[in-house]
Amino acid sequence: MRVCFYTLGCKVNLNETGALEQMFRSAGFTIVPEGEEADVFVVNSCTVTNSGDQKSRKWLRRAKRENPGAVTVLTGCYPQAFPEEAARFLEADLVCGNGDRKAILENVMKLLDGHERIVAIAPHARGERFEELPVERFETHTRAFIKVEDGCNRQCAYCVIPRARGPVRSRAEESILNELHQLAAAGYREVVLSAISLPSYGLDTGTNLVELVEHCAQVEGIERIRLGSLDPDMLTPEYIARLAAVDKLCPQFHLSLQSGCTATLRRMRRVYTAEQYAEVVENIRSAYGDRPVSFTTDCICGFPGETEADFEESRAFLKKIGFLKVHVFPYSRRSGTPAYDFPGQIHERDKQERSRAMNAAAEAIRKEVLAGYEGMEDDVLLETPLSETLFTGYTRLYVPVVVSAPGHASGEIVRVRLGAYDGERVRAALV
Numbered sequence: 001m002r003v004c005f006y007t008l009g010c011k012v013n014l015n016e017t018g019a020l021e022q023m024f025r026s027a028g029f030t031i032v033p034e035g036e037e038a039d040v041f042v043v044n045s046c047t048v049t050n051s052g053d054q055k056s057r058k059w060l061r062r063a064k065r066e067n068p069g070a071v072t073v074l075t076g077c078y079p080q081a082f083p084e085e086a087a088r089f090l091e092a093d094l095v096c097g098n099g100d101r102k103a104i105l106e107n108v109m110k111l112l113d114g115h116e117r118i119v120a121i122a123p124h125a126r127g128e129r130f131e132e133l134p135v136e137r138f139e140t141h142t143r144a145f146i147k148v149e150d151g152c153n154r155q156c157a158y159c160v161i162p163r164a165r166g167p168v169r170s171r172a173e174e175s176i177l178n179e180l181h182q183l184a185a186a187g188y189r190e191v192v193l194s195a196i197s198l199p200s201y202g203l204d205t206g207t208n209l210v211e212l213v214e215h216c217a218q219v220e221g222i223e224r225i226r227l228g229s230l231d232p233d234m235l236t237p238e239y240i241a242r243l244a245a246v247d248k249l250c251p252q253f254h255l256s257l258q259s260g261c262t263a264t265l266r267r268m269r270r271v272y273t274a275e276q277y278a279e280v281v282e283n284i285r286s287a288y289g290d291r292p293v294s295f296t297t298d299c300i301c302g303f304p305g306e307t308e309a310d311f312e313e314s315r316a317f318l319k320k321i322g323f324l325k326v327h328v329f330p331y332s333r334r335s336g337t338p339a340y341d342f343p344g345q346i347h348e349r350d351k352q353e354r355s356r357a358m359n360a361a362a363e364a365i366r367k368e369v370l371a372g373y374e375g376m377e378d379d380v381l382l383e384t385p386l387s388e389t390l391f392t393g394y395t396r397l398y399v400p401v402v403v404s405a406p407g408h409a410s411g412e413i414v415r416v417r418l419g420a421y422d423g424e425r426v427r428a429a430l431v
Helices: 011-026 050-066 077-081 083-087 103-112 161-165 173-185 209-216 237-244 262-268 274-288 308-321 348-373
Strands: 002-007 040-045 071-076 094-096 118-120 144-150 190-195 224-227 252-254 294-301 325-330 377-385 390-395 400-404 413-421 426-430
Touching: 002 011, 002 050, 011 040, 011 103, 011 144, 011 190, 040 050, 040 077, 040 103, 050 071, 050 077, 071 077, 071 103, 077 083, 077 161, 094 103, 103 118, 144 173, 173 209, 190 209, 209 224, 209 237, 224 252, 237 274, 262 274, 262 308, 274 308, 294 308, 294 348, 308 348, 325 348, 348 413, 377 400, 400 413
Parallel strands: 002 040, 040 071, 071 094, 094 118, 144 190, 190 224, 252 294, 294 325, 400 426
Antiparallel strands: 377 390, 377 413, 390 400, 413 426
């Protein structure tokens, strides 16, 4: 039997798809890439935007049209957040949400045996536990992703994720460390701690993310630990000092921004100001002292009520911080969120124009930051081979490089000296 997976959205979704692939592989299925015939097609959906839902439906429709006898599965955040709408999508033979992922295989087997269509979307509930979905190998990645938390307790005006993912649920530390030992034994040298609300780890269990990082760093064989997205207001000076003391922690912080304008942040119902964000950045830089540290972030353009002055303030803030990379998004009006009905909706043309301008500013800042790294030495995890000797990879600071490394292989960590940025990657040379 052959199964094809299509994943939209965040690294948590990618991690969960990896767990599902492992589950199906253990049951004797062969995982096939897009474009090939299969007996089962699974969409692990993202519902952050309306277009994400549309992509999921479009992909399944095509799969059903080209493979009329196949079983089609719609799972993930879309059915969880909008169960009635997803249940009406008849091209999906199995519709299920973010709970009880282990039942997907069982239900697929029923459908292959002729069972009628199944809709099984259990609503989130207070007190529900973290669902264990460990992954032993990531077939297309040289770094490993470990999901340590699910859910979000915040209520940002633009976001449907709390509805899709439910309340904060932390994975047991013992389980995380066990998986980390297995990944180290499998040859992984870098691990990324991923979550829906990473700094919320431990809020429900009496521990915290910093303690987890300190314990993960004690696992032999793991040389680099990288963190997913962080909310700046949850990084206290004590936490920052402790993180800076963990040598294995990559000194790259993805601090969620969304806007560099405090007035816009208030309308978004974010719980920090631009000034407080800048203070956290300064605290991190101070904690690292002479050691280099980099920052990446996300930024939304055209949120309801954003004036030209607000936009310019946000653009200026990017330069003030000096981000290595900024993911820029035009605001997507999402049904099911408070911001959907906010006054002052920005025209789509203006949102796109602001996004282009913000992207141009972000790229100019990126060039400045990378120029400042020229001549610096850092360690690179070799990833995609471009030839027998040429590899792409990322440094500890998350600088994308291309390097000639004869005698080395993907998954190894090598020391390099950084050169010039070519608009895509930094040219590096082995030290």
